[in-house]
Amino acid sequence: MSKIALVGIGKIAVDQHVPAIAGAPEWELAATVSRRGTVEGVEAWTGIDEMLAARPDIGAVSLALPPVPRFAYAEAALRAGRHVMLEKPPGATLAECHVLAALAAKMGVTLFASWHSREAAMVAPAKAWLADRQVTGAHITWREDVRHWHPGQDWVFEPGGMGVLDPGINALSILTEILPAPVHLQSALLEVPANRQAPIAADLAFSGGVTAEFNWLQTGPQTWDIQVHCGDDRLTLREGGARMEINGHDHDEAVVGPTGEYPRLYERFARLVAAGESDVDLAPLVHVADAMMLGARKNVEAFEF
Structure with a gap:
């Protein structure tokens, strides 16, 4: 079991990272770094430099901070x-992600730009089903x-927060994983609220x-669907990739x-x-960056939490 530090103890860390590490036989949560948040029973720090200097036995760091x-x-x-694992999106800009990838290679450590939606149960089966088919469209x-x-997290609407493209990048991470050929924007x-960025x-x-x-x-039930057309055949991923339909019928596979x-x-x-490798796939972030560069902007009603 390897020791890992978790940086940024906010909602996503508490809801997802902490229980995932607790249940992982490969990892032990040995420290946290956060200005305010802590995890009961785990050594807490407010600065990463101090933690890194004091805990050379911690070989990996997972970052759940905003980008x-x-x-x-x-x-x-x-x-x-x-070794470093990055919550999605891996950075606020493409350039800084390239800098981190080069630095990881120079230092001989692993950098993992994680895309959690790619780990949904039916993403791998969908990729396999599409692999030898001709995609004619998708939505x-x-x-x-x-x-x-x-809730109340104004940073999501600030520069670098990406707005609705923050959840949207989850869909784009699935799309770029399952399509047999790349697409471009x-x-x-x-649509930008009058009081937001x-x-x-x-x-x-x-x-x-x-x-x-x-x-x-x-509001109410949330919609996370991706539909891919291959001629007369249609694959649909629902609930963020948790369910898959082929031509309207549920398609289940055992999850390994x-x-x-x-x-x-x-x-x-x-x-x-363990393999001494990195995984820094930036394809979903490329699509978001392209949308920010190429997209027409329409001012809409102001938004408040």
């Missing part, structure tokens, strides 16, 4: 020779309630007949390995460390 401040923490951990419908998932419409809704159009609809104002997206992430991180 904008994350680079400095990742850089410090890598320079200290620690993403990703509608959720920002007030539920990010051709146009986008971003990042979009609350977005419509994207890609090459190959692929489209996406993201909205952060849906741990149950749950984050437990599978930590298992993969352990395998990467």
Whole structure:
């Protein structure tokens, strides 16, 4: 069992990272770093430099911070020779992700840019089903309630927060995993509240007949669907990849390995460390960056939590 430190003890850390590490036979949560949050029974620090200096026995660091401040923490951990796992998205910009990847290679440690939605139960079966088929089109419908998932978290609407493209990148991480050939963005419409900096809704159009609809104002049941057309055949991933339908009929397969997206992430991180490898796939972030560069902006009603 290897010791790991968790940095950023907020909602995603408490809901997902802490229980996933607790259930992982490969990892022991040995320390946390957070300005305010702590985990009961675990050594707590407020600064990463102090933790790294005091705990050379901790060989890995998982970062669950928002993307904008994350680079400095990742850089410090890598320079200290620690393996690093990044919560999605891996950074606020593509350039800083490339810097971190180069630094990890130089230091001889693992860097894992994790995409938790790729670990949903039916993503691998969907990829296998599509592998030898000709995709003729696809559509993403990703509608959720920002007030539920990010209550009072203004940073999601600030520069670098990505707005609705923060959950949208989960869908894009699945799309880029399952499609047998890459696509690129051709146009986008971003709806930005009058008092915010990042979009609350977005419509994207890609090459190959692929489209996406993201909205952060849906209440009640949430919608996380991806539909892929292959001529007359249709594959649909529902509930963020937890369920798969082929031509409208449920398609179930046995899931190998741990149950749950984050437990599978930590298992993969352990395998990467053991193999001396990194995984820094930036394809989903490329699509978000392209949307921010290419997208037309439409001002809409102000938003308050």
